[in-house]
Amino acid sequence: MVKTTIQKRERLILGNRACAEGAIAAGCRFFAGYPITPSTEIAEVLAWELPKVGGKFIQMEDEIASLAAVIGASVAGVKSMTATSGPGFSLMQEHIGYAFMAEVPCVIVNVQRGGPSTGLPTKIAQADTMQARWGTHGDYHAIALAPSSVAECFHFTIRAFNLSEKYRTPVIVLTDEVVGHMREKVTFPESSEIKIINRMKPTVHPGWYQHFEVNPHFVSPMASFGEGYRYNITGLTHNPDGFPTARPVAIKEKLDKLKNKITHNVNDIVEIREEFMEDAHIAVFAYGIVARAARQAVHMAREKRIKAGLIQPLTVWPFPDVYMEHMLEQLDLVIVAELNQGQLIREVMRVNTGKTRVRGLNRYDSELITPDQIFQKIREEK
Amino acid sequence: MALLSKVTHQYLRTKKQFPNVWCAGCGIGTIMGAIIRAIDGLKLPQDDVVMVSGIGCSSRMPVYVDFNTLHATHGRPLAFATGVKLAQPNLKVIIITGDGDALAIGGNHFIHACRRNIDLTTILINNSTYGMTGGQVAPTTPFMKIGTTAPYGNRERSFDIAKLAIAAGAPFVARGTVYHMVQLRKLVEEAIQKKGFSLVEVISHCHTLYGRLNKEGGAIEMLKWQKEHAIPISAAGKVPPEKLRGKFLTGVLWDIDFPEYCEEYDKVMAEAQGKM
Ligand SMILES: Cc1ncc(C[n+]2csc(CCOP(=O)(O)OP(=O)(O)O)c2C)c(N)n1
Ligand code: SF4
Numbered sequence: 001m002v003k004t005t006i007q008k009r010e011r012l013i014l015g016n017r018a019c020a021e022g023a024i025a026a027g028c029r030f031f032a033g034y035p036i037t038p039s040t041e042i043a044e045v046l047a048w049e050l051p052k053v054g055g056k057f058i059q060m061e062d063e064i065a066s067l068a069a070v071i072g073a074s075v076a077g078v079k080s081m082t083a084t085s086g087p088g089f090s091l092m093q094e095h096i097g098y099a100f101m102a103e104v105p106c107v108i109v110n111v112q113r114g115g116p117s118t119g120l121p122t123k124i125a126q127a128d129t130m131q132a133r134w135g136t137h138g139d140y141h142a143i144a145l146a147p148s149s150v151a152e153c154f155h156f157t158i159r160a161f162n163l164s165e166k167y168r169t170p171v172i173v174l175t176d177e178v179v180g181h182m183r184e185k186v187t188f189p190e191s192s193e194i195k196i197i198n199r200m201k202p203t204v205h206p207g208w209y210q211h212f213e214v215n216p217h218f219v220s221p222m223a224s225f226g227e228g229y230r231y232n233i234t235g236l237t238h239n240p241d242g243f244p245t246a247r248p249v250a251i252k253e254k255l256d257k258l259k260n261k262i263t264h265n266v267n268d269i270v271e272i273r274e275e276f277m278e279d280a281h282i283a284v285f286a287y288g289i290v291a292r293a294a295r296q297a298v299h300m301a302r303e304k305r306i307k308a309g310l311i312q313p314l315t316v317w318p319f320p321d322v323y324m325e326h327m328l329e330q331l332d333l334v335i336v337a338e339l340n341q342g343q344l345i346r347e348v349m350r351v352n353t354g355k356t357r358v359r360g361l362n363r364y365d366s367e368l369i370t371p372d373q374i375f376q377k378i379r380e381e382k
Numbered sequence: 383m384a385l386l387s388k389v390t391h392q393y394l395r396t397k398k399q400f401p402n403v404w405c406a407g408c409g410i411g412t413i414m415g416a417i418i419r420a421i422d423g424l425k426l427p428q429d430d431v432v433m434v435s436g437i438g439c440s441s442r443m444p445v446y447v448d449f450n451t452l453h454a455t456h457g458r459p460l461a462f463a464t465g466v467k468l469a470q471p472n473l474k475v476i477i478i479t480g481d482g483d484a485l486a487i488g489g490n491h492f493i494h495a496c497r498r499n500i501d502l503t504t505i506l507i508n509n510s511t512y513g514m515t516g517g518q519v520a521p522t523t524p525f526m527k528i529g530t531t532a533p534y535g536n537r538e539r540s541f542d543i544a545k546l547a548i549a550a551g552a553p554f555v556a557r558g559t560v561y562h563m564v565q566l567r568k569l570v571e572e573a574i575q576k577k578g579f580s581l582v583e584v585i586s587h588c589h590t591l592y593g594r595l596n597k598e599g600g601a602i603e604m605l606k607w608q609k610e611h612a613i614p615i616s617a618a619g620k621v622p623p624e625k626l627r628g629k630f631l632t633g634v635l636w637d638i639d640f641p642e643y644c645e646e647y648d649k650v651m652a653e654a655q656g657k658m
Binding site: 058074 | 429432445458470655
């Protein structure tokens with residue numbers, strides 16, 4: 001059993017625990033989940049910690065039920081989260097779509113492991129990158145954050161809650177087996193230093209309230225069940241008042257709203273970390289744990305006077321199209337390093353309208369990509 | 383909607399949602415009336431009632447009633463309701479589900495909800511078929527009855543819903559019919575008042591699909607069948623066993639007490655916070 005009390009400002013902790021503590025710091029007071037390696041510690045920590053802060057934990061019968069319960073709790077006004085890995089993430093796709101359609105804030109942590117299927121329960125991969133984007137059916141627009149350290153597990157989980165509350169949409173934290181299971185020192189901020197965003201509440205009279213109001217921000221104020229607003233929510237395509245519709249105009253309006261709230265806010269949602277990009281001709285594009293190796297590799301390259309730099313998307317989805325287009329214009333070569341057979345490279349190639357060479361460095365044998373491998377790739381391709 | 387008198391009117395979203403999607407003569411509207419009367423009888427404020435459903439003809443009900451309503455995904459309303467109830471235990475959470483919704487795709491959620499014993503009231507509308515998708519065979523379709531996906535007759539056994547629920551741990555299990563509307567209202571009232579997981583199975587009819595496929599007549603003939611085959615549990619002892627064959631029992635079939643989950647979790651929180 002995982003025990004402790006959250007106290008000291010500086011602690012050496014597990015990545016998964018940092019996710020759990022980040023959730024509590026963000027105001028998460030409900031967790032429903034189903035055990036799966038390598039995410040289980042998140043559930044175990046929250047089973048222990050949530051009741052201490054007046055929150056609730058429940059172990060459900062599967063991952064489908066877990067996300068359903070999370071959505072139910074969020075509709076009832078409580079910030080909610082689940083955590084899983086590969087096979088469980090597959091099972092959650094139906095309700096990721098529901099949360100997106102019904103505009104219910106919630107956070108899903110996917111601690112990636114090797115796949116397909118049961119794959120490699122205790123080994124790393126980044127092969128759910130595209131599933132996080134396209135996993136559920138229908139036109140869907142994802143937000144996914146990718147921590148590369150234990151401290152980032154803490155901070156990105158808070159940010160995931162903030163984004164989900166701000167945009168009334170599910171947000172995925174895409175970590176992995178290594179980040180989840182490594183221990184690093186984290187300096188925790190005071191609670192007063194943590195920025196918390198809560199969902200916007202309606203100010204109108206219940207008679208005028210529309211749960212899916214169309215407005216210029218694409219995000220509608222959200223009342224909770226029991227607050228006197230008595231609205232309907234459904235996964236059926238619906239009017240702004242929440243009732244099902246089959247009118248083409250209303251259908252388009254709804255789907256545009258869902259799209260626009262993400263695409264019109266890319267600048268707010270997306271965060272990118274750069275290193276040596278001011279004068280770089282070569283960039284390594286990598287997220288999560290791979291970005292750490294990539295950072296070392298570009299330092300090695302710089303020592304050899306190779307003008308290499310690092311682009312690390314801290315937000316994997318939405319993809320920063322405009323930013324990357326701009327970067328590609330000034331680059332001769334981009335090496336996309338990832339722990340799969342080539343997923344994010346498709347995005348880089350999609351926005352690459354110029355003559356930049358795009359090369360993949362892929363590993364999917366359960367081992368990490370090393371700094372040396374990336375450095376060698378830079379030397380070979382430059 | 384002649385059936386829905388003045389009592390029911392204040393609980394309906396008349397402006398927004400009528401006419402409804404149900405076939406004329408379908409039993410679901412009558413069941414909705416009984417549920418509304420039960421809620422009215424218990425004087426539950428509308429703001430405090432949450433109705434959660436899955437997908438199907440039965441599961442369309444929440445859209446029409448003026449409560450906090452959550453039309454969820456096929457088979458999973460109990461899982462959504464679990465989250466709602468844990469987040470706001472003061473709310474009365476009522477689940478409307480079909481037999482396919484609750485027992486096929488949602489079978490796992492169903493048995494675990496029975497076992498877990500959260501204070502949820504489940505109204506399971508059993509019409510022996512998949513209505514919404516066009517009369518396919520369901521886990522409740524009796525042996526050798528016809529469904530569009532069992533054109534040569536259903537060769538599987540059907541679930542005994544009440545026995546399943548009791549075996550899975552549900553502390554309150556009742557059965558009513560569309561025909562016996564007054565009894566149904568009482569059963570729903572009792573179920574709502576029960577502290578813990580409660581199930582009311584309602585025998586309904588889908589005359590347009592199941593009735594037609596199985597040559598069981600229209601709504602009136604199928605209601606008559608309900609009348610003739612329902613035996614109140616109070617009378618069951620007096621009926622000779624041979625006369626019980628092919629019939630079903632109605633009333634409160636099971637009522638025991640077991641610690642309710644939300645109340646237990648309050649103790650968990652008190653212990654975790656060092657108050658005990
Ligand atoms: C995941 C999924 N699978 C299948 C369906 C299609 N579907 C909609 S309703 C339904 C069956 C409904 O039957 P039941 O629950 O018995 O309700 P009824 O319509 O008879 O009231 C099915 C299979 C769906 N909506 N979602
Ligand atoms: S199809 Fe059957 S269950 Fe559905 S509304 Fe019509 S009669 Fe009722």
